[in-house]
Amino acid sequence: MRRAGWLIAAVFALALPALALDPSEMLDDPVLEARARGLDHELRCVKCQAESIASSNADWARDARREVREMIAAGATDQEVRDAFLRNYGDFVLMNPPASGWNLIVWLAGPALLLAGLGVVIAAQRQRNAARGPEALDPEEEARLKELLGEDG
Amino acid sequence: MIAELGHFALILAAVVAVVQAIVPQVGAAKRWGGWMAMAEPAAVLQFALVALSFAALTWAFVTSDFSLRLVTLNSHTLKPMIYKISGVWGNHEGSMLLWVLILAGFGGAAAVFGGNLSDTFRARVLAVQATVGVAFYGFILFTSNPFTRLASPPMDGQDLNPLLQDPGLAFHPPFLYLGYVGLSMAFSFAVAALIEGKVDAAWARWVRPWTLAAWVFLTIGIALGSWWAYYELGWGGFWFWDPVENASFMPWLFAAALLHSAIVVEKREALKAWTILLAITAFGFSLIGTFIVRSGVITSVHAFANDPERGVYILGILAVFVGGAFLLFAVRAGAMEAKGLFATVSRESALVMNNVLLSVASLLVFVGTVWPLIAELALGKKLSVQAPFFDTAFTPFIVGLAVILPVGAMLPWKRAKLGRSLRAVAPAAVLALAALGLVWAVQSGRSLLAPVGIALAVWIVAGGVLDLMSRTGRGPLAGRMGRLARLPRADWGKFVAHSGLGVTILGVAAITAWQVEDIRVAQTGQPYEVAGFTIELQGVERVQGPNYFSTMAEIAVRREGAEIAVLHPEKRVYPVQAMPTTEAAIRNGLWRDIYVVIGDEQAAGGWAVRTYIKPFANWIWGGCILMALGGFISLSDRRFRLAAGARRARAEGVPAE
Secondary structure (H helix, E strand, O other), X not given: OHHHHHHHHHHHHOOOOOOOXXXXXXXXXXXXXXXXXXXXXXXXXXXXXXXXXXOOOOHHHHHHHHHHHHHHHOOOOHHHHHHHHHHHHOHHHEOOOOOOHHHHHHHHHHHHHHHHHHXXXXXXXXXXXXXXXXXXXXXXXXXXXXXXXXXXO | OHHHHHHHHHXXXXXXXXXXXXXXXXXXXXXXXXXXXXXXXXXXXXXXXXHHHHHHHHHHHHOOOOOEHHHHHHOOOOOOHHHHHHOOOOOHHHHHHHHHHHHHHHHHHHHHHHHHOOHHHHHHHHHHHHHHHHHXXXXXXXXXXXXXXXXXXXXXXXXXXXXXXXXXXXXXXXXXXXXXXXXXXHXXXXXXXXXXXXXXXXXXXXXXXXXXXXXXXXXXXXXXXXXHHHXXXXXXXOOOOOHHHHHHHHHHHHHHHHHHHHHHHHHHOOOHHHHHHHHHHHHHHHHHHHHHHHHOOOOOOOOOOOOHHHHHHHHHHXXXXXXHHHHHHHHHHHHOOOOOOOOOOOHHHHHHHHHHHHHHHHXXXXXXXXXXXXXXXXXXXOXXXXXXXXXXXXXXXXXXXXXXXXXXXXXXXXXOOHHHHHHHHXXXXXXXXXXXXXXXXXXXXXXXXXXXXXXXXXXXXXXHHHHHHHOOOOOOHHHHHHHHHOOOHHHHHHHHHHHHHHHHHHHHHHHHHHOEEEEEEEOOOOOEEEOOEEEEEEEEEEEEOOOOEEEEEEEEEEEOOEEEEEEOOEEEEEOOOOEEEEEOEEEOOOOEEEEEEEEEEOOOOOEEEEEEEEEOHHHHHHHHHHHHHHHHHHHOOHHHHHHHHHHHHHHHHHHHO
């Protein structure tokens, strides 16, 4: 029994990583703290696998959270905080890729693929209708389709 | 000795698979009955051998045979029995063995239940399935042998990663694999059909149940993983758009598209080429998923033991199978002339829209997942594409799907009048708009997220009810109710699964918009308020579990003076792996979960306590369960069972004539 107690004490003596955000890190002003938490979710823990500094337990993330709060307490705007992290750590530190340059590819992928998909569908339908001849749709139905597709897309 | 037996059985299974891949394929080409007939016994034997091999590995884990490298690395004598068993697949080598076990299991099932397929087609399907098997046997035997022995076995093992010691994780991988690997059946059917040069309604009737089964398993697997993350990771996130999650989500989306396009082939013999393409793509994406998970080229929170060499092997498998299938498709696509024509406004067109949205959404996830890799390789830039991007880019597709679903589900086949169908679903639209207005009015914030999510859920469920009622004809209500109960199971399956989608959308929207987070230092015996609930830390004690030590808090939750729960959140340390985990305590409820986590003891006294109020959390997984249930109901439809019976009856009838 005594040995078990000793073992427990030894285990708890190990420095355990804290849970993501600790109350001691938080700003007293709830408005500023809310802004800081918003930023926590936008910044990536660069030493972690794929987590924001909001959800990571790593030391790096804790330091980054402290940095965010220090800057906000000193009166920095959200954008100034983002820019500071961007200067120090590059694009990698942002959870979202910046919407500029080559990265537009990933931002425009959804709409572009959707347009391409619809284009293929409409071309295939035209082909079928052409093969069928007189039974093709009248203009009124075509207009309805456009309306429907427009609403859904 | 038993481990060597397992290794030997695995090698034998690989040999049987080689024979099964070649002999029936040649037999089908040359119309040699004897050669084709080899397929079924080979498939069954192959399954039996892999099962033996898997049993041998399980035995090694259960008996803690630390002379096996894999057992030493992933097990411990003190570990509870359920995790000794789940530890078999809680690692790379064992999980690949589970993969081939399921692959061979699907092959064996197709051999046993494939009596109503034509002889040549069955031989080809089983041969293709075995070809996939050969590739994976090679992968295991050459790069990931689970039966490697240690020269000097240690006294005890290194234990399984504590995060994996959880009932949710015990079942999450097997279900995912049943889904991933189940899609190999769709692939085998597609490739066999391309070789045979024939795709018809009967083919679709065969592919659909297999795809449906795979999709149901994948749904359950993904839901289990999400639920596990929710209660285990300590802050109640349920989906992170992590590459490994995306790896399971992409095949799920493609399988959902395939399910719907196969309906068009079955009912109308249209969209054949597209359906074949989808079947190949769906399995292709489950291979891509395997590659992402096993190669480690993309960083993920899922820390698997990964190895670039294994990644290259899987990339090779992917290139050969998907590339080969696409090549075959290019050569044979002309043979798949569509029979059924359809107008621009028709059920077929609605299902095409479903397919476009699901496929594009899946490709979008793919682009987002691999973009960091491409940017680094091609542009030399390190950047992140994480959850906020996916939330923004993906959501419109789900909204689009949900908007067209009830209308599309009611449109008649072939040629429809949009006006008539829109009138039929008008009551659902009114109800949905009413819900939107009501939720907008009562919520405090100005976010459209929750009102739209709830309106979409009402729209889908009410639309489904109208669809079912419209199928009961006219007349007194009693008669219609009787007919409602006698509707084909497929109709009920459709209703339940679609409603499940609505419920999940509602849960995700509500929890995202309305969850409340409270982080503070709590003093024992000093209650405080969080969103109308009174939280009181009553005490903290240290306890010892079977293979961990725990700091356990007792927290009372009261509402209007009445105690509604006493929760025991824990912080555990697993000494063998020197790893701490948080065990949140959750009061589950239909309308909300109360989720508390105990943090560190503070220097100035008191404990860090996090409290989350998570509205409609359980609706997320409840919806997934409904989706899976709908799939099962649809699977039990008469026509899938009858198709088998009818063919047998005819076969028996012939000699009597």
